[in-house]
Amino acid sequence: MTVTSPLDAVRHALPSDTEREPHDYAIDGLLPRVAFSPDDRREVAELLRTAARHDLVVVPQGGRTALALGRPVDRYDVALDTRGLRRLVEYVPDDLTITAEAGISLRHLQDALGEHGQYLPVDPPPDDRVTLGGLLATARPGAWRGFTPGVRDLILGMTVALPDGLLARSGGRVVKNVSGYDLHRLHTGALGAFGVIVEASLKLAPLPVATRSLALRCGDLARAVRVGLALRDAPLSLRGLAVIAPRASAHASLPHEPHALVDLAGVEEAVVRSAREVDEVARRHGATPAEVGERPWQRLRALAGDESATVVRLGVPATATLEVVEEVRAVGCLAWAYPASGIVMGHADAGLQAGAVSALRDRARALGGYLQVEAASPELRRRVDPFDVDEREAVERLKAQFDPGHVINRGRWMEGL
Amino acid sequence: MPTNRPPALVAEVSDAVGAPHVLHAPEDLLAYEYDATIDRAAPDVVVFPNTAEEVSAVVAIAARHGLPVVPRGSGTGLAGGALAVRGGVLVVLTRMNRILEIDARNRTAVVEPGVINLQLQEAAGRHGLIYAPDPSSQRVCTLGGNVANNSGGPHTLAHGSTVSHVLGVEVVLPDGRITWLGGRLLDTPGPDLRGLFVGSEGTLGIATKICVRLIPKPEAVRTMLAIFESVEAASEAVSAIIRRGVIPVALEMLDREIIRIVEPRIQAGYPLDAGAVLLIEVEGVAEGVAVEGEAVVDACRRHGAREVRVATEQAERERLWEARKAGIGAIGAASPAFYLLDGVVPRTKLPAVMRDVLALSERYGFRCANIFHAGDGNLHPNIMFDPDVPGATDRVLELGGEIMRVCVKAGGSITGEHGVGYEKRSYMEWIFGPADLAAMDRVRVAFGGADRFNPCKVLPTGHGCATGHASDIQRALATPGVYV
Numbered sequence: 082m083t084v085t086s087p088l089d090a091v092r093h094a095l096p097s098d099t100e101r102e103p104h105d106y107a108i109d110g111l112l113p114r115v116a117f118s119p120d121d122r123r124e125v126a127e128l129l130r131t132a133a134r135h136d137l138v139v140v141p142q143g144g145r146t147a148l149a150l151g152r153p154v155d156r157y158d159v160a161l162d163t164r165g166l167r168r169l170v171e172y173v174p175d176d177l178t179i180t181a182e183a184g185i186s187l188r189h190l191q192d193a194l195g196e197h198g199q200y201l202p203v204d205p206p207p208d209d210r211v212t213l214g215g216l217l218a219t220a221r222p223g224a225w226r227g228f229t230p231g232v233r234d235l236i237l238g239m240t241v242a243l244p245d246g247l248l249a250r251s252g253g254r255v256v257k258n259v260s261g262y263d264l265h266r267l268h269t270g271a272l273g274a275f276g277v278i279v280e281a282s283l284k285l286a287p288l289p290v291a292t293r294s295l296a297l298r299c300g301d302l303a304r305a306v307r308v309g310l311a312l313r314d315a316p317l318s319l320r321g322l323a324v325i326a327p328r329a330s331a332h333a334s335l336p337h338e339p340h341a342l343v344d345l346a347g348v349e350e351a352v353v354r355s356a357r358e359v360d361e362v363a364r365r366h367g368a369t370p371a372e373v374g375e376r377p378w379q380r381l382r383a384l385a386g387d388e389s390a391t392v393v394r395l396g397v398p399a400t401a402t403l404e405v406v407e408e409v410r411a412v413g414c415l416a417w418a419y420p421a422s423g424i425v426m427g428h429a430d431a432g433l434q435a436g437a438v439s440a441l442r443d444r445a446r447a448l449g450g451y452l453q454v455e456a457a458s459p460e461l462r463r464r465v466d467p468f469d470v471d472e473r474e475a476v477e478r479l480k481a482q483f484d485p486g487h488v489i490n491r492g493r494w495m496e497g498l
Numbered sequence: 499m500p501t502n503r504p505p506a507l508v509a510e511v512s513d514a515v516g517a518p519h520v521l522h523a524p525e526d527l528l529a530y531e532y533d534a535t536i537d538r539a540a541p542d543v544v545v546f547p548n549t550a551e552e553v554s555a556v557v558a559i560a561a562r563h564g565l566p567v568v569p570r571g572s573g574t575g576l577a578g579g580a581l582a583v584r585g586g587v588l589v590v591l592t593r594m595n596r597i598l599e600i601d602a603r604n605r606t607a608v609v610e611p612g613v614i615n616l617q618l619q620e621a622a623g624r625h626g627l628i629y630a631p632d633p634s635s636q637r638v639c640t641l642g643g644n645v646a647n648n649s650g651g652p653h654t655l656a657h658g659s660t661v662s663h664v665l666g667v668e669v670v671l672p673d674g675r676i677t678w679l680g681g682r683l684l685d686t687p688g689p690d691l692r693g694l695f696v697g698s699e700g701t702l703g704i705a706t707k708i709c710v711r712l713i714p715k716p717e718a719v720r721t722m723l724a725i726f727e728s729v730e731a732a733s734e735a736v737s738a739i740i741r742r743g744v745i746p747v748a749l750e751m752l753d754r755e756i757i758r759i760v761e762p763r764i765q766a767g768y769p770l771d772a773g774a775v776l777l778i779e780v781e782g783v784a785e786g787v788a789v790e791g792e793a794v795v796d797a798c799r800r801h802g803a804r805e806v807r808v809a810t811e812q813a814e815r816e817r818l819w820e821a822r823k824a825g826i827g828a829i830g831a832a833s834p835a836f837y838l839l840d841g842v843v844p845r846t847k848l849p850a851v852m853r854d855v856l857a858l859s860e861r862y863g864f865r866c867a868n869i870f871h872a873g874d875g876n877l878h879p880n881i882m883f884d885p886d887v888p889g890a891t892d893r894v895l896e897l898g899g900e901i902m903r904v905c906v907k908a909g910g911s912i913t914g915e916h917g918v919g920y921e922k923r924s925y926m927e928w929i930f931g932p933a934d935l936a937a938m939d940r941v942r943v944a945f946g947g948a949d950r951f952n953p954c955k956v957l958p959t960g961h962g963c964a965t966g967h968a969s970d971i972q973r974a975l976a977t978p979g980v981y982v
């Protein structure tokens with residue numbers, strides 16, 4: 082009888098043509114011991130099961146655009162590249178629903194939908210490489226949130242590979258469904274903590290006929306926030322809204338001044354009327370509107386997704402936007418906010434001190450909110466808990482049920498998990 | 499009279515919530531034996547806590563005695579979710595009915611679970627805001643029940659079910675601990691435990707506070723009534739509207755049977771000779787509403803609508819809605835009993851599925867009235883019957899099962915908004931495999947509910963739960979009445 086090493090056991094579990102070069106999968110300067118890109122979901126389940134049996138840590142990854150999210154993993158044995166799972170399983174345009182495998186790139190998906198005048202109504206991520214699975218596992222909101230549903234509200238059903246080798250499905254393919262526990266909600270935003278997403282069914286929306294972006298130059302930040310809230314409350318066909326501090330404005334290809342930025346979308350007549358309404362709000366508040374196109378949005382998204390900087394996302398009540406944006410600026414960040422969802426973003430090229438992040442978090446918490454570290458150096462992500470969830474015990478108990486061996490992303494969620 | 503009630507139980511729960519807020523006499527328990535479904539089961543004791551701490555104390559007492567805990571709101575549930583199937587402590591949340599906070603600037607409200615859906619709607623309305631989920635039972639059902647069942651309503655089509663409007667929930671867990679899932683904002687970090695809890699039908703814990711999001715009132719609303727010769731033509735029009743790229747906020751269908759029942763009572767102006775009508779609403783910026791409204795009218799006309807009425811005035815709109823809202827109640831008056839089904843299919847399958855539903859009802863010889871959320875593909879066939887006719891109830895249940903199978907075969911689901919509860923547990927195996935159900939069971943174990951927290955609900959297995967769906971229900975159907 083031969084004793085196989087753990088790595089050989091994994092190799093035996095998968096077809097040899099799914100093995101990849103480890104050096105293509107570095108994370109935080111670490112290389113995995115082996116890497117695989119299976120193209121069948123059963124192989125994913127088998128890989129997890131084998132890894133669990135041999136105490137190997139698996140790090141699932143798709144487009145590799147959110148690897149600085151979460152704590153650095155405790156160990157990195159197996160890279161699981163999900164991009165082999167890229168089938169478009171079912172698309173029924175007249176139902177406005179789609180089922181696709183997790184490794185499909187969002188770009189590819191949106192292109193296929195666009196041919197039918199439809200799309201998945203989520204803020205475009207900064208990077209074309211983002212996969213559907215990555216989008217769901219990170220579930221990070223942007224400027225559209227509050228006007229369009231969150232990713233979690235677009236998921237109709239999901240299939241997930243679990244570390245004991247099970248492939249478990251929840252939900253379905255219909256747009257309304259309350260059968261059984263919505264496990265897909267557990268996996269959304271969980272960074273794979275409870276299993277690896279292999280397929281999802283999603284609700285789609287018609288592409289808006291008309292879109293238009295307007296930036297309102299505001300002179301001072303307090304006015305920009307007032308304008309932002311006034312726009313939120315005006316009868317507009319809005320899809321996105323941001324309030325941007327001066328330095329962030331300059332990075333977003335706007336004049337170095339505070340701005341409110343709106344994205345209008347809908348039928349032509351509604352967008353035209355909304356643009357008039359925006360002018361009216363501007364006039365009332367002494368702000369100067371200008372047509373700006375997509376560019377400022379693209380720049381803001383790039384800042385939010387910048388893995389080489391320190392990026393924080395705070396959630397606070399919309400009425401606290403001004404003070405929190407000021408505080409985020411005060412620690413040296415480019416700062417902007419999405420008042421419709423209470424989000425304030427901070428981007429620091431030179432990084433942030435752990436103390437500064439903690440102080441901002443305390444501030445957000447005192448306001449009933451939160452701070453999530455979206456990207457930072459491994460050192461900072463070790464010193465400051467990137468997520469700081471209140472529900473630690475519930476998360477631990479769920480982890481014990483779904484991934485008792487801590488096979489997937491060990492340590493990434495929180496210390497010891 | 500429950501025989502195995504621990505002697506100390508009544509005294510202990512009375513200590514926790516006050517003796518006036520405990521029911522234990524057999525005649526008092528009777529009123530809490532059923533919800534809006536057909537089955538019956540008596541709890542050992544009924545308690546009416548007033549605070550989360552009292553709920554926690556009661557849950558801890560039940561845990562100590564190893565007794566089941568069953569949460570309950572107004573008891574309007576249509577899947578037997580609030581039945582004390584294995585006895586135990588029924589925790590009724592109706593005393594916890596305070597709206598704790600409305601923060602109009604941040605568009606949130608914090609409420610206790612016993613607040614009635616409509617009360618929150620009205621309170622939000624005073625600030626120019628809306629709480630979007632609007633189940634037809636909104637005059638009586640509680641937000642706790644809405645959260646537990648992830649309830650929907652006509653406006654779910656555009657705005658999403660309850661889960662899209664709940665930001666956070668304070669929960670008493672099965673071991674008595676009090677915790678928050680989610681918070682006061684959208685998208686709090688971490689796995690979406692809030693989203694997992696919503697729709698868990700009282701099996702993972704008891705909601706004691708709920709933070710919801712409110713949305714602004716639209717500038718303009720247009721309500722339309724499109725009149726068709728047949729259900730099939732109306733169903734085709736549903737797909738045609740969506741294909742145009744218009745997602746109305748509501749898209750409801752009423753068939754001939756229901757129109758003939760409801761119109762004489764309500765006089766909303768629905769034509770008695772129509773095969774089916776669609777009640778369609780679009781809202782938003784006035785200019786957009788005008789364009790989308792025209793697209794809807796055109797799509798209906800092209801698909802055989804003989805007339806499309808358009809209402810923009812509040813009073814006119816309300817009259818059109820009146821018939822929809824009174825529909826289910828009217829069936830109750832028109833038939834000794836009826837069985838209200840809840841299934842979902844992809845909306846493109848509506849024409850074929852509705853054909854099957856009507857054909858099946860005819861084959862079984864029952865009148866079937868359809869009043870439902872067509873835009874979501876969420877069917878509600880109401881099968882009318884007389885339970886005094888020997889064998890009728892058996893056949894109604896059989897028909898119900900067949901209709902559910904039609905939904906499943908069409909790629910749909912066994913429930914769109916009423917929940918699985920007790921009644922549809924065994925149907926879960928029609929849409930989920932053993933691995934799926936095993937994974938779901940883990941959630942229950944993780945929350946600590948296991949077999950004791952609202953036992954015999956949602957999942958098809960469980961110790962001490964009857965197994966056969968039909969046999970469970972038949973027992974209860976021996977009693978005549980209006981079975982919704």
Ligand SMILES: Cc1cc2nc3c(=O)[nH]c(=O)nc-3n(C[C@H](O)[C@H](O)[C@H](O)COP(=O)(O)OP(=O)(O)OC[C@H]3O[C@@H](n4cnc5c(N)ncnc54)[C@H](O)[C@@H]3O)c2cc1C
Nearest residue numbers: 571572573574575579634640642643644646649650700705
């Ligand atoms: C005429 C009529 C029309 C209806 N129309 C609709 C409709 O349009 N859409 C729709 O979705 N439903 C509808 N329903 C179904 C029902 O009204 C909803 O499911 C409602 O949400 C139930 O609320 P309730 O307070 O009556 O809950 P109950 O029936 O008392 O309980 C329902 C479930 O919730 C649990 N529960 C109750 N309170 C809590 C709590 N605080 N914490 C944890 N669990 C709890 C119970 O254990 C049970 O499983 C209708 C019912 C009727 C009778």
